[in-house]
Amino acid sequence: MKSSVITFPGSNCDRDMDVALKKFGFRNKMVWHEEDELPKSDLVVLPGGFSYGDYLRCGSMASKSKIMKSVINFANSGGMVMGICNGFQILVETGLVPGALLRNKYLEFICKNVFVKINNKNNGYFKNIRNDVLELHIAHNEGNYFCTNDQLKEIEDNAQVAINYCDPEGKIEEPFNPNGSMKNIAGIFNKAKNVLGMMPHPERMIDTSLSGEDGSLFFKNLINNLK
């Protein structure tokens, strides 16, 4: 399976993502944001970081960069595109997934492990994953998911909520919402479910000696689904 990780000026989780993808069997290529064309890919990843120093709005400048035209075409033709953290912010700015990511409710940069409940397994990302709850890492200042009431209705009607912040047992309640996100939303799909944006970093949970293994479950499952 071939993957591409896009590097923008200010991306800083691109190499971690490269390590994670390779560990689980992807043949990964790093793609600089000024390229015109994506290499042939089964999966494109927009990594975390602070693209363009978070100028204007997080992800807004990166969403207009050269390579993104090719990424948007790839997504619109059904290709799998995953945005993690700043990558999620870039995705909302392109309009590939609905909504916006606001400043965290309590104005703090949050860096900690959280639990997320998988809301929809009927897609290439979470199909066949045996866990319902994953422990993943978040590190962000603007992860407070917001959308209009009309958008929220559409998202819920189309089962576009991918994961919600929860407790270790999977209870989705306000005390387990780290950043003020609407309905504890931590990640969403586009309508067709080939595009996934999420704040948590699965690439930081692929080694027991460093953190945990729930990211490994995610990547192992993902590559099996793509085969």
Place this chain on the structure above:
Amino acid sequence: MKISVIVTLKKDVLDPQGKVIHQALDGMGFNEVNEVRQGKYFEIDTQETDPKKAKDKVEEMCKKLLANLVIENYRIIDAQ
């Protein structure tokens, strides 16, 4: 020609920075403040000389980049 743009968060979008500024003002003794909303201000110097055309172009810039219409409103201040 210079055109200014003000971008603010929509009414139903929480503005935690505005809230904290309000609290600070309150603590400083400005008790008469009802609400503070923080926004962004842009000054665009354009080669366009026709005010109507310039304004239309800036409006397009607002929609495509300067504002995120899911969460923000923009207001164009007339050309000077």
